[in-house]
Amino acid sequence: MSGPVPVxxxxxxxxxxxxxNQEVSLAALREQGPVLVVFFPLAFTGTCEGELGYIRDRLPEFTADGMSTVAVSVGPPPTHKVWSSAQGFLFPILSDFWPHGAVAQEYGVFDEVRGIPNRGTFLVDRDATVLFSAMVGPGExxxxxxxxxxLGVVAP
Incomplete structure (x- = not known):
């Protein structure tokens, strides 16, 4: 795939x-409502902390109307546990550790050179249709x- 999964x-x-270390299924989350899937490169980096901090600080908006929000990176669950606890992230931080970056690859946001996902943002509805798709590259x-x-797509 060239580029992120399109709308x-x-x-x-x-x-x-x-x-x-609990399994989280996109299909199960979709049963409750739309799901925001946020790919990020690595834990313990300033940009990623800032972006996920934005969600943390506005969590009621990112969980309104049955919406779920999950963040995905290639780090292992223990690393995500320490980082999410330190940052106060109350939403799932998912590990795409092995096979390395497989989900990020399926979504078209994996950076093969660096071995990490680009910052992909996807809103998925109950029927698994992508309602919003965006990606920014390394350093952005x-x-x-x-x-x-x-949020405008969820509650226009």
């Missing part, structure tokens, strides 16, 4: 372990406008 496409399903950060655009 209107079917979102690839996944089952990944969260920071508590998502802006507040990206988050507002996602």
């Amino acid at each position: 209107g496409a079917t979102a690839p399903d996944f089952v990944l372990r969260d920071q508590n 950060a998502r802006t507040a406008q990206t988050w507002e655009a996602v």
Whole structure:
């Protein structure tokens, strides 16, 4: 795939372990409502902390109307546990550790050279249809406008 999964496409399903080593299934989350899937390169980096901190600080908006929010990176669950506890992240931080970056690859956001995901942002509805799709590359950060655009799709 060249580029991120586009709007209107079917979102690839996944089952990944969260920071508590519990399995989290996209299909199960979709039963409750739309799911925001946020790929990030690495824990313990300033840009990633800032982006996920934006979600943390506005969590009621990112969980309104049955919406779930999950963040996905290639780090292992124990690393995500320490990081999420230190940062106060109360949403699942999922590990795409092994096979390394497989889910990020399916979503078209894996950086093969660096071995980490780019910052992909996807909103998936109950039927697995992608309602929002965006990606920024290495060294770039998502802006507040990206988050507002996602929230505007959920509650126009």
